[in-house]
Amino acid sequence: MVREYRSKLREQLALANREAVVAVATEMFTARGWVATTMADVADAAHLTRQTVYQQFNGKLTLLDACIAHALAGGDGLRVRDQPTFQAMGVGDQATRIRAGGHWLRGAHERSAAIQYVLDQAAVTDDAAAARLAEREAARWNEVAHASTLIVGHRPHDDVIDAMWVLTNRRWWLLLVGKRGWNGDRWERWFENAATATFTM
Incomplete structure (x- = not known):
């Protein structure tokens, strides 16, 4: 019983350490960029030893990948397709579904565009x-x-998917919201209009 208790405590501590490292690394990566962020700096900022950090992540790229995955999951650990806001794209008429798509994508970009960049x-x-x-x-x-x-209720032609793949790229969010100063509502309206046109290709 004592051994099991200690094992659970170690698991909880490891999870807490991982969450702390991901939070600190996300902040540092987005503020400093790829080159200027080091594993040593992340460890120091998280008040952990480098060995502890490397026990969780075997390198900077693995750590960055974990930060991206955490941002995309919205902190709740759900796969993208399992998120209720994602599944809402399958409910209602097509205009409603496109609006749901814009709403989900806005949230995804708000959480993850900077760290994915x-x-x-x-x-x-x-x-x-x-x-x-x-x-x-x-x-x-x-x-x-x-x-x-x-x-659309059926798999579109690959040309349509390719166009949507380009339209949903985080770069347009970063340009329009980050550089041009758009707010999220304006971006959603732009996306809805562009997506509507794309689905009529």
């Missing part, structure tokens, strides 16, 4: 990061295909 930065100079970005973009294409199928 760090992977874009890393991919420029790091081959492993470039490979991971390619994997994530392939997975994103599949998620866009699934969402598009929910919205």
Whole structure:
């Protein structure tokens, strides 16, 4: 019983340490960028030893990937497709479904666009990061295909999915909201109009 209790305490401590590292790393990556963020700095900011951090993450790219996954999950650990706001794309008429898509994507961008952009930065100079970005973009294409199928009620032609894959790219959110100063409501209206036109291709 004592051994089991200690084991549970260790698991809880490891989970708490992981959450602390991900939170600190997300803040540092988005503020400093890929190059200037080091595992040592993350460990110091999280008040943990480097060994403890490396027990959870075997390198900076693994840590960044965990930060992205946490942001996409919205902190609740649900897969993208299992999130209620994602599933709402399959309910109502097509206009309602497109609005649901815009609403879900806005939330996803608010949570994850900045941290995902760090992977874009890393991919420029790091081959492993470039490979991971390619994997994530392939997975994103599949998620866009699934969402598009929910919205129109059948799987669209690949040309339509490709267009939606481009339209949903975080870069447009970062440009329009981050650079041009749009608010989320304006971005949602723009997305709804663009998505409506895309689905009539």
